[in-house]
Amino acid sequence: xxxxxxxxxxxxxxxxxxxxxxxxxxxxxxxxxxxxxxxxxxxxxxxxxxxxxxxxxxxxxxxxxxxxxxxxxxxxxxxxxxxxxxxxxxxxxxxxxxxxxxxxxxxxxxxx
Amino acid sequence: xxxxxxxxxxxxxxxxxxxxxxxxxxxxxxxxxxxxxxxxxxxxxxxxxxxxxxxxxxxxxxxxxxxxxxxxxxxxxxxxxxxxxxxxxxxxxxxxxxxxxxxxxxxx
Numbered sequence: 571x572x573x574x575x576x577x578x579x580x581x582x583x584x585x586x587x588x589x590x591x592x593x594x595x596x597x598x599x600x601x602x603x604x605x606x607x608x609x610x611x612x613x614x615x616x617x618x619x620x621x622x623x624x625x626x627x628x629x630x631x632x633x634x635x636x637x638x639x640x641x642x643x644x645x646x647x648x649x650x651x652x653x654x655x656x657x658x659x660x661x662x663x664x665x666x667x668x669x670x671x672x673x674x675x676x677x678x679x680x681x682x
Numbered sequence: 683x684x685x686x687x688x689x690x691x692x693x694x695x696x697x698x699x700x701x702x703x704x705x706x707x708x709x710x711x712x713x714x715x716x717x718x719x720x721x722x723x724x725x726x727x728x729x730x731x732x733x734x735x736x737x738x739x740x741x742x743x744x745x746x747x748x749x750x751x752x753x754x755x756x757x758x759x760x761x762x763x764x765x766x767x768x769x770x771x772x773x774x775x776x777x778x779x780x781x782x783x784x785x786x787x788x789x790x
Contacts, residue, residue: 601776605780613768613780614780618776618777660726670728671718671728673726
């Protein structure tokens with residue numbers, strides 16, 4: 571158990587809808603990262619937060635947004651969903667800097 | 683531009699055979715590299731990092747700055763090594779960028 575908790579495990583929704591994925595980092599970790607894993611794109615870095623502030627941005631669509639709350643949990647909001655958004659979304663956390671990432675089990679999103 | 687390249691999508695070996703999973707990187711600074719592993723239906727886990735210079739589950743990886751490589755090696759593959767392996771580079775700004783991954787299949 572990595573200590574990183576992601577909910578829900580699975581999510582099935584229709585195109586055009588909006589969903590929220592939730593992540594609780596390991597106790598003591600200040601950084602939260604979001605990744606999207608799909609068959610054709612591999613593991614893509616979306617965004618990173620550190621202690622509530624956005625620190626780095628990757629290939630995140632404008633339809634997607636995220637935030638990290640004072641209690642350090644994070645939410646990834648995906649809106650106007652398209653079929654191509656179907657993927658496994660991973661959250662990871664680390665203490666900071668070059669510390670190794672600890673991944674959650676992921677949320678599998680299926681857009682129909 | 684691809685910063686981390688894993689040229690093989692699939693590597694299939696027999697049990698007991700040596701394994702080498704290739705990883706090449708492109709980075710202007712001093713690289714910090716990692717190998718992560720994802721077993722079937724499980725989360726990604728850190729396997730090893732180059733600064734630790736350790737051997738985990740019999741795997742080793744040496745950073746070769748001249749060849750800009752960080753290949754993952756194991757002298758004798760086991761069936762339980764079958765998994766997806768990702769090479770990752772920590773870029774400036776604390777962004778961890780992953781390669782496309784290589785599926786290792788160890789056949790009995």
